[in-house]
Amino acid sequence: MLKHFLLCIQADGYEPLTVEAIVFTTEDFDTCQRIGAAVLGEADGHRAQREALTGTLNSDPFRPGQLYLLMEQQGIEWIISR
Helix, strand or coil: CHHHHHHCCCCCCCCCCCCCCCCECCCCHHHHHHHHHHHHCCCHHHHHHHHHHHHHHHCCCECHHHHHHHHHHCCCCCCCCC
16 A cells, blocks of 8 residues: 555655545534543533533544644643543
């Protein structure tokens, strides 16, 4: 596969094959809530952060880096290791 990929590069540098970033989606709201509880805990003090994380997971497709950046911007602190 790698050899085929490299053979597609043309003399002018144009490369018709691209490698797209992987994106994730979660359509099940209950799963998103369980992830939020696992990452942030069940305490009432974390409810807003848990809802923000659940909403992010359940909305548009995302990449892990985007998720980490959003959580950092919103001050969401993990209770588990990344």
